[in-house]
Amino acid sequence: MVLDWLARNPRADRSRRYAAAQRAVIDPTSLPDIGSLGVPDKGPTPLLALPALAERLEVGEVRVKDESQRFGFGAFKALGGVFAVHEFMAAHKGRRPADFVFTTASSGNHGRSVAMGAQLVGARCVIFLPRFTSAEKEAAIRARGAEVIRIDGDYDTAVAECRRQAGQNGWTIISDTSWPGYETVPRDVMRGYTVLADEIVRQWPQMPTHVLIQAGVGGLAAALIGYLWATLPQRPLFVIVEPSSADCWFQSNLAGKPASASGNADTVMGGLACREISPITWPVIGFGADWFMTIEEDQVMPTRQLLGHPLGNDPAIASGPSGCAGLAALVRLCGNKDARGAVGLDKDARVLLINSEGNLGEGSA
Ligand SMILES: Cc1ncc(COP(=O)(O)O)c(C=O)c1O
Numbered sequence: 001m002v003l004d005w006l007a008r009n010p011r012a013d014r015s016r017r018y019a020a021a022q023r024a025v026i027d028p029t030s031l032p033d034i035g036s037l038g039v040p041d042k043g044p045t046p047l048l049a050l051p052a053l054a055e056r057l058e059v060g061e062v063r064v065k066d067e068s069q070r071f072g073f074g075a076f077k078a079l080g081g082v083f084a085v086h087e088f089m090a091a092h093k094g095r096r097p098a099d100f101v102f103t104t105a106s107s108g109n110h111g112r113s114v115a116m117g118a119q120l121v122g123a124r125c126v127i128f129l130p131r132f133t134s135a136e137k138e139a140a141i142r143a144r145g146a147e148v149i150r151i152d153g154d155y156d157t158a159v160a161e162c163r164r165q166a167g168q169n170g171w172t173i174i175s176d177t178s179w180p181g182y183e184t185v186p187r188d189v190m191r192g193y194t195v196l197a198d199e200i201v202r203q204w205p206q207m208p209t210h211v212l213i214q215a216g217v218g219g220l221a222a223a224l225i226g227y228l229w230a231t232l233p234q235r236p237l238f239v240i241v242e243p244s245s246a247d248c249w250f251q252s253n254l255a256g257k258p259a260s261a262s263g264n265a266d267t268v269m270g271g272l273a274c275r276e277i278s279p280i281t282w283p284v285i286g287f288g289a290d291w292f293m294t295i296e297e298d299q300v301m302p303t304r305q306l307l308g309h310p311l312g313n314d315p316a317i318a319s320g321p322s323g324c325a326g327l328a329a330l331v332r333l334c335g336n337k338d339a340r341g342a343v344g345l346d347k348d349a350r351v352l353l354i355n356s357e358g359n360l361g362e363g364s365a
Pocket residue numbers: 075077107109110176214215216217218219220221270271272320322323356357365
């Protein structure tokens with residue numbers, strides 16, 4: 001089978017144990033206490049079964065973890081930035097929030113989460129946004145009391161500018177991506193995301209056989225893979241999903257080490273529009289993911305429609321362009337006999353997807 005959009009991970013040894021190198025990235029024994037964050041709605045998001053869709057795709061089950069319902073925030077990112085700001089203040093006991101200016105680059109959702117975290121603790125916040133982030137997302141960040149700096153460039157350019165200005169001004173970066181020497185905060189952000197993985201383990205005792213998970217820098221995927229790999233007796237098969245223009249994980253898999261995307265990350269899937277991976281996630285995703293695949297822009301709208309106007313009595317799910325990526329990947333795999341066979345998507349497959357964001361403004365990031 002030769003497909004330019006699907007590649008096996010040659011390092012994925014399914015008998016490999018979750019070891020110290022992985023535990024240093026995602027520690028399944030240190031789940032955050034969401035109750036202490038001061039967020040309004042602390043309950044788990046639903047895990048929705050879509051039996052009519054499963055039948056249509058000829059797989060056993062499809063379930064969607066619906067993060068559009070997280071905290072009334074509309075995306076899983078609420079778990080990361082809010083928690084990382086909270087952890088930072090906890091690690092600086094005796095200091096006042098007014099002593100800090102929190103900042104990050106973001107395609108939208110993470111910035112909104114950091115703004116929410118800063119607002120909850122009462123600190124100033126400055127968010128760097130790339131050119132493509134929607135006006136709705138900018139307004140939502142400002143509504144959380146943060147200042148916004150627009151960068152005439154993409155997400156990775158916004159990260160570089162955030163680092164430059166933070167260094168000049170003494171601001172504290174709460175980034176979801178890592179770089180050499182900057183690892184503690186992105187690790188806390190991912191620790192926040194493990195909450196959703198833990199909820200899934202409780203909500204689905206039978207557990208999935210397949211997990212299709214969209215990646216930008218890889219924080220969400222690392223949290224999910226790490227937590228499930230560490231805690232489940234049988235590791236599900238993990239498929240990493242990216243837009244073809246922002247395929248930094250796909251290329252890293254081929255290179256056997258962190259590598260840049262082959263395209264310019266010009267995609268409507270703004271949350272996935274990253275040209276570089278978060279390097280700390282490599283020990284988990286680089287060894288724990290089984291397959292890497294890309295999807296195309298023209299799959300986004302039909303997939304959002306399929307979630308919003310479901311088959312039979314399946315529940316309707318509001319998804320954003322990045323949120324629906326896992327289902328777009330499942331449809332692509334199921335539509336290709338060789339790919340379906342290689343990944344083992346048959347009548348016994350129980351497939352987990354993450355609707356990582358709701359419909360937060362058309363075509364938005
Ligand atoms: C809605 C959505 N889904 C998925 C992702 C990807 O997360 P990560 O960058 O941690 O891989 C993002 C990141 O911004 C996002 O906003």
